[in-house]
Amino acid sequence: MANRWVLLFGYGNHGKHIAQGLVDDGYRVDIVEENEVFFQSAKEDGFDFVTLIDMSKDEELEALDPMQYDQLVCVMDDEHYNVFLTLSLNALFPDSHIVAISDSIHTTKKLYMAGAKKVIDLYEVSANRIHSILERPVATRLLEDFVMSREGISFMEMEIPEGSFLHGCMTDTFNFNAYNVILVGLVDYERGSGFEFITSGYNHKLDAGDVIVCMGEVADLRIFKKMIARTELEMKEAKKEAKT
Amino acid sequence: MNSWVLRFARFLHNSKRYRSIKTHVRDLLTNPHNPYKRYFDIAIIFLIVTSVFILVYEVKHSVPAWLDIYDIYFVSVIFAVEYILRIWVHNDMTELIIEEYRNAKFLERPFNPSKPLKKALLEKLKYMLTPSAIIDLLAIFPAYRPLRVLRIFVLFRVLKLLRYAKSINQFIEVLKNKKFELFTLLFLLAFIVATAGIAIYVLEEKLNPNIDSLFDAMYWALVTISTVGYGDISPVTPEGRSISIIMIIIGIAMISFATSVIVSAFSEKLDELKENRIVERINKSESFLIICGYGQMTKMFFRQGHIDQDSYIILEKDPERVEAARKDGYNAIVEDASRNEVLKRFNTEHARITILCLIADDIENIYITLSAKSLSRNIRVIVRASSRSMVKKYEHAGADHILLPHEVVNNMIHIAITQPTMYKALHAVLIGEDVARIYEIYVDRYDTLEGENIESLRFHDYKLLFLGIQRGKKFLFNPSPKEIVQAHDVLLVIGRKISVDYFKENNGEVRGGK
Numbered sequence: 015m016a017n018r019w020v021l022l023f024g025y026g027n028h029g030k031h032i033a034q035g036l037v038d039d040g041y042r043v044d045i046v047e048e049n050e051v052f053f054q055s056a057k058e059d060g061f062d063f064v065t066l067i068d069m070s071k072d073e074e075l076e077a078l079d080p081m082q083y084d085q086l087v088c089v090m091d092d093e094h095y096n097v098f099l100t101l102s103l104n105a106l107f108p109d110s111h112i113v114a115i116s117d118s119i120h121t122t123k124k125l126y127m128a129g130a131k132k133v134i135d136l137y138e139v140s141a142n143r144i145h146s147i148l149e150r151p152v153a154t155r156l157l158e159d160f161v162m163s164r165e166g167i168s169f170m171e172m173e174i175p176e177g178s179f180l181h182g183c184m185t186d187t188f189n190f191n192a193y194n195v196i197l198v199g200l201v202d203y204e205r206g207s208g209f210e211f212i213t214s215g216y217n218h219k220l221d222a223g224d225v226i227v228c229m230g231e232v233a234d235l236r237i238f239k240k241m242i243a244r245t246e247l248e249m250k251e252a253k254k255e256a257k258t
Numbered sequence: 259m260n261s262w263v264l265r266f267a268r269f270l271h272n273s274k275r276y277r278s279i280k281t282h283v284r285d286l287l288t289n290p291h292n293p294y295k296r297y298f299d300i301a302i303i304f305l306i307v308t309s310v311f312i313l314v315y316e317v318k319h320s321v322p323a324w325l326d327i328y329d330i331y332f333v334s335v336i337f338a339v340e341y342i343l344r345i346w347v348h349n350d351m352t353e354l355i356i357e358e359y360r361n362a363k364f365l366e367r368p369f370n371p372s373k374p375l376k377k378a379l380l381e382k383l384k385y386m387l388t389p390s391a392i393i394d395l396l397a398i399f400p401a402y403r404p405l406r407v408l409r410i411f412v413l414f415r416v417l418k419l420l421r422y423a424k425s426i427n428q429f430i431e432v433l434k435n436k437k438f439e440l441f442t443l444l445f446l447l448a449f450i451v452a453t454a455g456i457a458i459y460v461l462e463e464k465l466n467p468n469i470d471s472l473f474d475a476m477y478w479a480l481v482t483i484s485t486v487g488y489g490d491i492s493p494v495t496p497e498g499r500s501i502s503i504i505m506i507i508i509g510i511a512m513i514s515f516a517t518s519v520i521v522s523a524f525s526e527k528l529d530e531l532k533e534n535r536i537v538e539r540i541n542k543s544e545s546f547l548i549i550c551g552y553g554q555m556t557k558m559f560f561r562q563g564h565i566d567q568d569s570y571i572i573l574e575k576d577p578e579r580v581e582a583a584r585k586d587g588y589n590a591i592v593e594d595a596s597r598n599e600v601l602k603r604f605n606t607e608h609a610r611i612t613i614l615c616l617i618a619d620d621i622e623n624i625y626i627t628l629s630a631k632s633l634s635r636n637i638r639v640i641v642r643a644s645s646r647s648m649v650k651k652y653e654h655a656g657a658d659h660i661l662l663p664h665e666v667v668n669n670m671i672h673i674a675i676t677q678p679t680m681y682k683a684l685h686a687v688l689i690g691e692d693v694a695r696i697y698e699i700y701v702d703r704y705d706t707l708e709g710e711n712i713e714s715l716r717f718h719d720y721k722l723l724f725l726g727i728q729r730g731k732k733f734l735f736n737p738s739p740k741e742i743v744q745a746h747d748v749l750l751v752i753g754r755k756i757s758v759d760y761f762k763e764n765n766g767e768v769r770g771g772k
Contacts, residue, residue: 020675031668032675039676085675113674115667118554119561132681134670139688140663141558144614144640146690147659148547152728152748153696154659160684167735171680186718196723196736198752199683199694209682211693213753215721227683229725230736 018042021083023099025056025064026091028115033061046078048095069099072106081107088114088130093121097128104129169198169227170235172242176222179246186217193238195230263371267355284347287340291541291605299422302340306397306415309333313412337398337418344394348385351378393417424538428531436523443516447483450512454505455479462498466491483509533591537603540571540589545610548573550595550626551617552583555642555663559616560588562690573600596625598633606634615641615657620648624655631656687752696725696750697758703745706765713739720761722753 019042022033026049033043033056044063047053053066067074080086086103088096096114103110114130116122117137125133146154159166174180180188190197199211202218209227210216220226228235244252270276285292309329312321354374362369385391396414420426433440459475468491469475478491482505493499540546547570549556556572572590574580583590593600595615604611613630615623623641630637641657643649644664652660674681686694701707707715717724726735728748734741743749751758 027664028668028671031665032671035668035672036675039672041676087671087675089671113671115671119557132674132678134667134674135558136663136667137555137558138562139666139670139685140642140661141555142562142689143659143661144559145563146696147640148612150696150698152698152733153750156696156725156733156750157688160688169677169680169684171677171683191736191739194736196725198687198723201679209679211683211686211723211752213693213721213723213757225679227680 019083020044020085020087021046021078021080023047023086023088024090024095025052026089028089028091030055030059032087032089033059044083048090069095069102072102075102075106080110084111086110086112088112093117097121097124100125100130101128166232167230168232168235169229170232170239171225171227172239173225174220174222175243177245178222178242179244179249180220180226180242181222183220184217185212185220188220190228193241194234195228195238198227198229200224200226260369260371263355263375264359264369267352267359267371270352271356280347280350283343287344287347289607290538291608293544293608296542302336303419303422305333305336306419310412310415334398337394341391341394341398344391345382345385349378349381351375354378390421393420428534432523432527432531433520435527436519439519440516443512443519447512450505450508451476451479451483454483454501457501458493458498461501462493462495466494466498468492479505482506483512485509485513529592533593536571536589536591539568541605541609543568543609545612546570547612547614548595548601548604549614549616550574550623551615552576552579552588552590553616553618555616556614557586559614560586596622596629598629601626601630601633606637610636610638612638612640615639617642618644620644620651624648624651627652627655627657692754694752695755696752697755698728699749699751699758699762701743701745701747701749705745707743707749708745710743711739712737712741712743715743715765717751717761720753720764721757722751722761725750725752 018040020036021044022029022036023046025033025045025047029045029052033045036043043061044065045056045061046065046067047056048067048069050066053064056064065078067078069075080103088099088103090096090099093116096116100112100114103112108129112130113132113134114125116125116133116135119135122133122135143154143157146157156167160168185197185200197212199209199213200218200220201207201209202220202224204219204221205216210218218224228238230238286295286298289295312325312329315321351374354377355371358371358374359369386395393414396411397418399411399414455472455476455478458478459469459472462469463475469478474491481488481491482502485506493502546568547565549559549570549572552572552574567589570589572580572583572588573593573595574583574590575592575594577592580590580592595601595613601613611634613626615626617623617626620643623643627639627641630639635656638659639657640659640661641652642661642663643652646662646665649660649662670681670685673684683694685691687696690696699707712724715724724736726733726749727737727741727743728734728750729744729746751761
């Protein structure tokens with residue numbers, strides 16, 4: 015899988031947890047800090063490449079060589095630093111893929127202006143949960159599962175591999191239910207690189223290289239992900255086997 | 259006699275019905291949060307207004323006899339009943355007698371009901387002597403037409419309206435705070451009027467044909483100092499005119515002084531009055547939100563969905579933030595929600611309240627949760643916690659829902675890095691974007707949906723994504739197409755609002771989400 019090497023700016027409240035999660039998923043994480051205390055704690059936690067820099071100096075940023083990383087993640091505790099960092103990184107390396115955290119609506123806007131590819135608002139998701147608690151009590155528990163737990167019902171994205179039996183299938187006719195998963199949406203490269211929900215009503219033709227997002231029990235999703243690697247022929251054989 | 263009193267008191271004390279009636283009547287008459295009090299008030303106001311109108315109309319015109327009967331008997335009887343009820347619910351005589359009896363038993367002294375009776379009656383008498391009770395009493399008497407002076411009783415009916423006019427009560431409340439200044443002013447006024455009156459009386463009584471008595475002189479002094487100056491009595495001697503000049507100058511100074519005292523009293527209390535108004539308005543709704551703290555999370559909450567103006571209130575300690583909230587157009591008051599009295603101001607008995615503790619400080623949030631839950635278990639508390647280690651404490655305090663914005667955002671960043679495409683889907687669902695909102699469809703008994711199988715509902719044709727069924731405590735994810743929908747099921751779907759509405763429309767009147 016691509017995007018395996020991440021440069022993480024900030025090892026404070028958020029950085030610490032994010033770094034740990036990424037390492038657990040098999041990512042290589044390098045850490046940059048400005049604060050001496052956080053820098054030390056990152057070292058103690060066993061990260062090999064931890065750098066202490068002065069964020070305001072362009073030379074030091076350049077010395078990190080951010081372009082060799084797949085993603086840059088700005089999760090400093092101080093939102094001003096995040097904006098400043100995003101801006102400097104984007105000015106120095108316009109092609110960089112920056113993910114940043116924000117704690118207010120204004121900061122979110124600034125971060126996008128500064129060139130962040132993705133901005134995650136601290137309160138957006140939680141505030142919506144209040145709405146769903148008030149209006150849709152049953153959906154609430156489901157929503158909680160989506161982000162908080164690694165088991166239970168969740169989403170998973172999967173790229174359709176070359177030669178998969180899904181190649182050429184239409185989204186309206188293919189029976190995802192048979193695999194105990196629900197197709198939520200997809201990136202159909204014939205129609206552009208944007209994500210489209212299945213509820214928008216378009217009947218997509220699936221091709222190799224398209225990315226589909228499915229929902230289901232995590233175990234079922236994993237099985238399905240393995241299964242779509244099979245070719246049509248293999249599927250037929252598997253079905254025959256199942257019958258006999 | 260004694261035992262008879264005791265037996266009667268015991269009978270009332272043990273009668274559940276008597277006690278429940280009494281609490282209900284008391285609630286209706288005195289508790290402003292009682293939902294029925296409004297109708298009661300409106301009825302009484304109607305009686306007052308009609309009876310005053312009849313009397314005023316009668317001055318020049320003749321009215322039909324039935325209106326007179328209505329005014330003299332019907333209105334008066336109702337007022338009398340109300341008056342008696344108010345005295346009745348003012349305190350509990352039976353409880354005092356029972357207590358006295360128990361004490362007597364305990365001390366082994368002879369039981370004598372006269373003491374508690376006296377005490378109770380004295381309390382009732384005290385109540386009867388309060389201005390509002392006196393007005394109530396006098397308002398009972400119908401204006402007896404033939405005697406002109408008795409028509410003054412109609413005034414008491416008008417005064418009775420005061421009880422129902424909050425703004426006038428607030429006006430009096432505000433002026434009470436300036437009691438000292440106003441009394442000083444009044445004393446000064448009386449002193450000057452008396453001095454000037456005596457002076458003019460002494461100087462002009464013989465010379466001025468309009469001044470016959472000291473009363474005339476005082477009347478002149480008051481008319482002059484108030485700058486009203488009718489001119490029916492005016493000084494004729496140079497000495498008297500000199501006094502007038504001084505009086506006029508003092509009069510202007512006093513009026514401006516009085517005005518400034520009243521204005522400053524109001525400007526001091528203006529914020530409080532405004533806030534009281536907001537709280538009162540909120541208390542009238544059946545269910546509402548109390549949002550503690552006006553920070554980023556609260557702002558986000560308001561951005562994501564429309565909240566009815568009458569269904570929420572923001573409590574915030576910091577006056578600057580309250581100012582900001584007001585500028586943004588929200589109902590906010592300066593209050594520290596962790597104080598017990600603050601939550602008591604709300605209608606915790608009759609309304610369904612949900613408290614959102616969105617303050618960034620865990621200690622304060624826990625405090626608010628505890629004080630809300632100690633006030634009433636029925637208050638729902640949704641709280642924001644800073645870390646997972648706090649969750650246990652919040653659960654212990656009784657919070658109903660706990661939000662963990664930091665943890666959620668950490669997970670979201672993780673997903674954004676590891677599964678970027680899925681992040682978009684998840685993000686859309688989690689913030690409730692229009693194409694990806696989760697809706698709940700409730701199935702009641704005898705709904706058209708009951709007994710259908712999933713396949714025949716053809717969610718796909720409505721461009722809805724069917725997720726599963728909540729049945730009792732169990733959630734059936736993605737059930738087989740042959741699954742039969744039962745009564746009390748909740749169907750979960752993702753899709754656009756118009757799709758869901760269209761689906762509900764085509765499947766009979768299915769109850770909505772709330």
